[in-house]
Amino acid sequence: MLHAVVPAGGSGTRLWPLSRAQRPKFLLPLTGTDSSLLQSTVERVRLLSDPDRVYVVTGAAHAVDVARQLPDVPGDNILVEPSPRDSAAAIGLAAAVIAERDPSAIMGSFAADHLVLDGEAFAKTVRKAMELASTGLLMTIGINPSGPDTGFGYLRLGAPVGPGYQLEAFVEKPDQVSAVEYVSAGNYLWNAGMFVWRVDVFLDQLARHRPALHDAVRTLAAAWDSTGREALFAQLWPTLDRISIDYAVMEPAAAAGKVGVVPGDFDWHDVGDYDTLGQVLKAADKTGNVVVRGTGETLLTESKRNVVVPAAGRLVAAHGVDDLIIVDTPDALLVCPRDRAQEVKALVEELKQANRTDLV
Amino acid sequence: MLHAVVPAGGSGTRLWPLSRAQRPKFLLPLTGTDSSLLQSTVERVRLLSDPDRVYVVTGAAHAVDVARQLPDVPGDNILVEPSPRDSAAAIGLAAAVIAERDPSAIMGSFAADHLVLDGEAFAKTVRKAMELASTGLLMTIGINPSGPDTGFGYLRLGAPVGPGYQLEAFVEKPDQVSAVEYVSAGNYLWNAGMFVWRVDVFLDQLARHRPALHDAVRTLAAAWDSTGREALFAQLWPTLDRISIDYAVMEPAAAAGKVGVVPGDFDWHDVGDYDTLGQVLKAADKTGNVVVRGTGETLLTESKRNVVVPAAGRLVAAHGVDDLIIVDTPDALLVCPRDRAQEVKALVEELKQANRTDLV
Incomplete structure (x- = not known):
């Protein structure tokens, strides 16, 4: 059973006037149904989880909308950040909260604003990632590129491992020439920001590479069900590094050979415009x-x-x-x-x- | 002093969604200012008239909007047709009502849904038409064609008379070939449906060519200020011919040499789309x-x-x-x-x- 975390952030400026600061992309029904991208994401991860193990991390500005769009997600599982501190803080907090409840849990993180129409194919890929995550790798799920897109970062595959590969390196968003090279080389996937890992393994890596951030989210998670939570949030949250999960953990861990990747055999869309x-x-x-x-x-x-x-x-x-x-x-x-x-x-x-x- | 009649009818389908059955073209602010076409028309004819001598003829469906758009037009001067009976009935009724008040009045009729930006030039042309109308001609005002438009009827000019011409004939909306001929011939103007006449001369022609219509509008006008008006309207109005003023009076009168025309030296637009x-x-x-x-x-x-x-x-x-x-x-x-x-x-x-x- 997966603990599924859905970070719900980002704006979607190119989707104006539908998207606004107060009504970001993930809240919009851009799925071909009445469901918002957020709702569709939560429906999808439920194929791998149970309702009590689905988490959403969002900002204070969107907490009410998230709560109303997702009446079936337990209130304690909606983690509301007092202010945005980028993805390392958001995902780190979720990992620490889950570790409090189940120290050896396998957790997945899937952005709220991506569209996947075939939920079963998605679930099948995630299960492969879970299999490798249980061996102690931090797993990513890469998307087979449909073309030399310069809007995504790329994942360079290394040696095969089980149903996936070692991740050789995270590659920055390329220029057009490099993107064409990557796609024709065949051993590059798009980095879609999907992660699967054991929370103990992840928190260990976080402690190694960003110890202050690790300690803060651990402290917050330990106080999660106590009356001290609010005061701790007010004290600790503003001090956290604003850094992405890729920079904070995944890239140094990849350099140390601790990251794997599974190719996503499902349609995937970053509906940006x-x-x-x-x-x-x-x-x-x-x-x-x-x-x-x-x-x-x-x-x-x-x-x-x-x-x-x-x-x-x-x-x-x-x-x-x-x-x-x-x-x-x-x-x-x-x-x-x-x-x-x-x-x-x-x-x-x-x-x-x-x-x-x-x-x- | 002119008695100015503004027939306010027509829909303007090509101006949807601004125009609707309940909000026809003449009520819309298509003038470049906040004024509707109707308001702009009434402002323009006031240059030739005084407020008590401005009349509007409109349908029951638009009486309220007309009344509110034109607070300065006396209530008795807004003639409300119970149902649409085309322009001969509308203009005939107005002529008969004016004749009751002033039997030798000179009356002009100007559609509510045309746009004229230069009111002074318009007034100058109308004064020429009034001069000829006082001699006993039914006058039209023709527009110098800006091109071979097939959307208008044409006026064929005859011999010069004073500041205008005899009207030789009304010509139906032409095909493209004929329109080009007319424009290059130089003695054709667009029929813009603008008329100026002595009401006694007009009513005499109406009596000659459409006696039933003449008698009905005379009867209605005589009862205008009496309590019997409503009952008479209910009895007579539905029996009236549905016919345009051109067919009912102007064409037969032109054939008898009784119609003149003055070229309009002003910009004029039938803003149809x-x-x-x-x-x-x-x-x-x-x-x-x-x-x-x-x-x-x-x-x-x-x-x-x-x-x-x-x-x-x-x-x-x-x-x-x-x-x-x-x-x-x-x-x-x-x-x-x-x-x-x-x-x-x-x-x-x-x-x-x-x-x-x-x-x-």
Whole structure:
């Protein structure tokens, strides 16, 4: 049985106006169903766990929304960070809390804002990672690259071990030339930020490479069910290093030969923008229009390959337009070509510079 | 002094979703200011009249909106038709009501849904028409064609008379070949449905060509200030011919040599669709984007020549799009290329066929 941790953070600026500071990507229903990415992630990890062993780590700003979207996750399993301290603190805290309950538990960590449509295939891969994790390796799950994407870090595979491989190295996000090399080389996978390990092994590595962080999360976890928790949080949390789990633990552990990797034999999507969303959710008919489930209706005539999000309860009518993004929300509307989906970020920047905090 | 009549009817289907059955074109602020077309028309005719001599004829469905948009028009001057009976009945009724008050009055009739930006030039032309109308001609005002438009009827000029011409004939909306001929011939003007006449002369012609209609509007006008008006309306109005003023009076009168025409030396626009609206209102800057004054804001980046109507109080953000129509209303949104502006009518047809009476 897995202890499944879902870190729920990040914003998703390129998904404006659906995503906002107060309504980040993981809370949005970008799954082709009414489920949010967070809900879909939790449903998926439940295939490997039981409800009492599912944890979410999130910020204070989103605690209420997370609690309401996930009524079946026990309140004690929703770990609310007083302020964001990056992934080493978030995942370290979860590992320490789990270790208090079960010192030899196997824990997995899966980001709340990724989309996986085939839950069974996902579970099968995670089980392979659990098998290797039980031998004492810190496991990652790598994604078979569908192309030379420069938006991801890469994992370089070493020697085979059981159902996976030693991880030879974490590789930074490459330039285009390097990305093409990696994909044609065949021994590189995308780093999707999915981890599986025994909490005792992980905490040992954390203690070795980031002792202060280790001690702090251990102290917090030990006081988890006590009245002193709040005061300890106020005292310790602001002192923690802001550092990613990759830098803090995984890279030094990989250098020491302690990290393994299992290739993910499942579809996996980092739905970062509306064009990608359209590719992932696919059209229901031969017009190629993708209508993301929302509160409104659509009437699309002589229009093709558009991505339409009717999220304001209104009719969205389009006539004679192709390859557009149309996102309708109660206080803002976006119209933009699909091939410029990345540039939505710039619009949000303009709004920030104009102090339109009501809209970002 | 002119008695100015403003028939306020018509729908404006190609201006959906701004225009609806319950919110026709003439009630909409398509003037580049906060004024509706109706308000702008009434402001314009006031240059020639005084407030007590301005009349509006409209349907029961729009009486309340007309009354509220025009608080300065006397209640008795807003003639409310119980049901639509086309323009001969509407204009005939107005003429008869004016004749009751002043039997030799000069009356002008100007549609509520046309846009004229230069009111002084308009007034100057109307004064020329009044001069000829006082001699006993039924006058029309023709528009110098800006091109071979097949969407208008044409006026063929005859011999010069005073500051205008005899009207030789009304010509039906032509095909493209004929339209090109008319424009190059130089003696054709667009029929813009603007009329100026002495009410006694007009009513005499109405009596000659449509005696039943004449008698009915005379009877109604005579009872206008009496308690019997409502009963008479209920009895007579449904029996009236549904016929346009052109067919009922102007064409037969022209055949008898009793119609004159003055060329309109003013800009004139039948703003029938959003592309035309964009051409008429013109862009405020070199991006060529036209933002029609609405309740919402816009953020248009790397976007050119779009016509944007932010009428839902929301932000309309567009990035990297050109030559689009974006119309944002509280219950429906339209996105369509400007060169397909005419086809908006087809969208409305689809909604009607789907029984979406809430949206049309």
